Amino acid sequence: MKPFQIPVSHFFVTACLVLAALVMTPGSGWAQPIKVEVVKQNGKYQLLRDGKPYRVNGAGLANGDLKTFAAHGGNSIRTWSTVDGPEGTSKLLDEAFELGITVSLCVYTALERHGFDYYDEAAVAQQFERIKQEVLKYKDHPALLTWIIGNELNFDYKNPLVYDAVNNISKMIHEVDPNHPTTTALAGFNENLLEVVDERASDLDFISFQVYGQLYDLPRFVKDVKLKAPYFITEWGAIGHWEVPKTSWGAPLEQDSSAKADTYMRGYKKVITPLADQTIGNYVFLWGQKQEKTPTWYGLFTETGEETETIDVLHYIWTGNWPDNRAPRIKSMRLNGKPGHKSVRLKASRTYPAELKTQDPDGDSLTYLWQVKQESNANQVGGDFEDSITNLENLITGSMASEIQLLAPEKPGAYRLFVYAYDGQGHAAHANIPFYVDD
Numbered sequence: 001m002k003p004f005q006i007p008v009s010h011f012f013v014t015a016c017l018v019l020a021a022l023v024m025t026p027g028s029g030w031a032q033p034i035k036v037e038v039v040k041q042n043g044k045y046q047l048l049r050d051g052k053p054y055r056v057n058g059a060g061l062a063n064g065d066l067k068t069f070a071a072h073g074g075n076s077i078r079t080w081s082t083v084d085g086p087e088g089t090s091k092l093l094d095e096a097f098e099l100g101i102t103v104s105l106c107v108y109t110a111l112e113r114h115g116f117d118y119y120d121e122a123a124v125a126q127q128f129e130r131i132k133q134e135v136l137k138y139k140d141h142p143a144l145l146t147w148i149i150g151n152e153l154n155f156d157y158k159n160p161l162v163y164d165a166v167n168n169i170s171k172m173i174h175e176v177d178p179n180h181p182t183t184t185a186l187a188g189f190n191e192n193l194l195e196v197v198d199e200r201a202s203d204l205d206f207i208s209f210q211v212y213g214q215l216y217d218l219p220r221f222v223k224d225v226k227l228k229a230p231y232f233i234t235e236w237g238a239i240g241h242w243e244v245p246k247t248s249w250g251a252p253l254e255q256d257s258s259a260k261a262d263t264y265m266r267g268y269k270k271v272i273t274p275l276a277d278q279t280i281g282n283y284v285f286l287w288g289q290k291q292e293k294t295p296t297w298y299g300l301f302t303e304t305g306e307e308t309e310t311i312d313v314l315h316y317i318w319t320g321n322w323p324d325n326r327a328p329r330i331k332s333m334r335l336n337g338k339p340g341h342k343s344v345r346l347k348a349s350r351t352y353p354a355e356l357k358t359q360d361p362d363g364d365s366l367t368y369l370w371q372v373k374q375e376s377n378a379n380q381v382g383g384d385f386e387d388s389i390t391n392l393e394n395l396i397t398g399s400m401a402s403e404i405q406l407l408a409p410e411k412p413g414a415y416r417l418f419v420y421a422y423d424g425q426g427h428a429a430h431a432n433i434p435f436y437v438d439d
Contacts, residue, residue, distance in 0.1 A: 033140040033179045038205050038230055044277040045206075045230035049102070049145070056145075056281035057318040058104075060235060064288040064301075066092075070099045072311060073318030078104040078234055078283045080151050082134045093143045102145035104234070104283070105138060106185070107131045109150030109166065111157075113382070118161040131169055132176070139177035146281075147173055147180055148234065152187035152210060155382045163200035170203040181205035185234045187382070188214055191225050206280065210235035213243035215267050219275060233282040236267060237310075241293040248343040249436050251375055251414055254297055256330040256431035261309035268317055284314065291386045293376050294416065296430050302420065306428035327427035328366055331357040335406065335417055340433040346408040348437050355403040356419045356431060364423040370399045372406070375414035375434060412439045 037048045047054040058076040061069065069077070077096065082089045082105060089105070096103050110116035110127060118124060131149075138144060149166050163184075170182040184201065185208040186193060197207065208231060211218060215236050221227070238260050241252040255263065264284065272282055289299035296302070300310050309327040316322050336352040338344050346352055360366055371391045378386040392415075397405040402421075409415060418432040 032142060033144065033177075034142050035179045036145055036181060038181050038280060040230075045280050047145075047280050054102075054145075056102075056232075056283070058281060058283035059287035059300075059314070060283050060285045061287040066095050066099055066101060068307075069287055070101055072315045072323070074287070074314070075100065075318075076102040076104065076145060076281070076283070077287070078148060079106050081106060081108040082138065083108055089138065093138065093141045097141070097143035101143065103141075103143050104146045104148055104232070104281070105144055106148035106151055107134050107169070109153060109169070109184075111150075111153060111155065111382075112159055112162060113156040118159045118165060124161075124165050127165070128168060128172070132172055135173055135176060139173075139180065144180055146205075146232075147177075147182045148208065149173075149182055149184045149204075151185045152382055153184065154193055155187045160196050160200060163197055167201040167203050170201065174203065183208045183232060183234075185210055185232075189218070189221055194225060194227070206230045206232065208232040208234040212237060212240035212285075214240075215271050218271055222275065222278070227278070230278050230280045233272065233279060235285040236272075236282060237264060237285040238298055239263060241297055245341060247340070247434050247436070249414055251416070251434035251436075252293060253340050253434070254294055254432055256333065257296070257308045257310070257327070257429045258330040261313045261327075264310050265313045265317075268313075284310075291388045292383060293378070293386075294418075294432060295388065296418070296432065302428050302430065306420075306422060306426055308428060308430065325364070325423075325425045325427070326361040328358050328360045328364070328421045328423050328429040330421070330429050330431050331359055333357075333419060333431040333433060335433045335435055344433060344435040346406075346435055346437050348408055348412060348439055349410050350408050351397075352406050352408060353403065354406050354417060354419075354433075356421065358402070358421045358429060360423055362423070362425075364425055366402075366421045366423055368400055368402050369420045369422070370396045370404050370406075371418040371420075372396065372409070373416050373418065375416055408435075408437050412437050 034050050039048050056076045057074050059074055061077040062079055093103055149169050153162050166184050173182050182204050183206050187210050189209050244252050246252050272279055286298050287300055289301045289303055292298050300308055312323055312326045333356050335344050335354045358366060372395045373389045373391055376389060380386050395407045414436050416432050416434045421429040
């Protein structure tokens with residue numbers, strides 16, 4: 001063999017490997033898009049990805065752990081923006097592709113309730129160009145599943161021109177990206193809204209609903225309006241804080257983590273599964289944690305990263321099996337002998353008992369953490385950012401036990417008592433009771 005002479009067979013194999021790496025490496029610019037279609041076969045709608053039926057096991061996720069998500073059987077996420085920071089979306093798409101996860105990518109479209117004026121033609125045109133550049137940047141990524149044009153644009157909206165803008169964006173996407181369907185995510189549902197969207201945004205491939213307690217009305221709504229089109233459910237999960245009973249002073253009553261897990265299971269079995277002929281995808285809310293009314297209301301994880309029982313339910317839904325180790329289950333929580341729906345009132349600076357009863361499916365030894373916070377006075381709506389609420393100190397005796405003594409704060413007003421139960425295996429249960437301190 002002459003110096004530097006490479007056998008043809010070696011050269012061919014090497015060249016093929018390099019070419020394959022260039023074609024399949026996410027974010028390389030050489031990545032090939034994977035075609036996604038909405039089709040109707042035998043009277044049933046479904047997604048086809050690369051020509052094959054694709055079932056979405058989905059969750060809303062922006063900053064959560066994709067590896068954990070995939071390990072539980074999740075295969076698709078939806079986002080709320082493509083402007084989440086430098087290279088945030090590119091990094092997310094790349095990691096998703098490596099893990100076999102698809103992404104329904106939401107392009108941020110301005111909300112009228114945040115002050116955007118859809119009569120302002122220049123502002124609308126500027127938004128159109130911004131979104132076009134975002135679409136051009138991500139359209140060929142192999143992790144991309146669908147485009148979501150705006151999130152809950154109908155929330156407190158008045159100007160139907162917003163859906164003219166959505167339609168124009170959808171047309172643009174179809175011109176530059178023939179491989180991925182378009183939708184827009186609606187807050188709730190009503191017949192008048194569907195008529196507006198159908199009339200003004202007919203270029204969309206399908207519609208998407210975001211429903212919480214209203215999920216259980218979806219079958220009746222679909223039947224009443226004779227909805228024949230396919231749709232996503234792009235947010236569903238816990239009963240919304242605007243939908244639950246309240247105390248006598250107006251504090252919403254949050255379900256404990258076990259009641260929420262039961263709600264997710266019931267929603268999937270009673271609503272989503274029977275509507276599978278039209279529901280071509282669904283994304284639970286939220287694979288992560290956020291402060292919205294409380295720090296535990298919507299997130300499937302605690303602030304410190306533990307998994308709650310709802311993730312056990314999703315693991316079962318997505319894989320057909322329960323995880324090897326499961327989260328603790330809440331049996332009851334009492335403050336001064338009363339559950340939260342009894343509108344618990346306490347006297348300032350007096351001491352009261354509180355207790356949590358739990359059960360761990362695996363017999364794990366549990367530890368506990370109790371916290372007191374002032375009741376949230378945030379008036380944000382639509383999931384807008386809320387500041388976290390500071391814990392009040394020196395009010396709990398025995399805070400690491402299942403039974404504690406609570407010293408009612410000196411200042412009259414509305415408060416909330418939280419408790420967490422940890423199994424030492426990365427799981428936690430939680431519950432809380434609102435209470436009011438009288439002078």
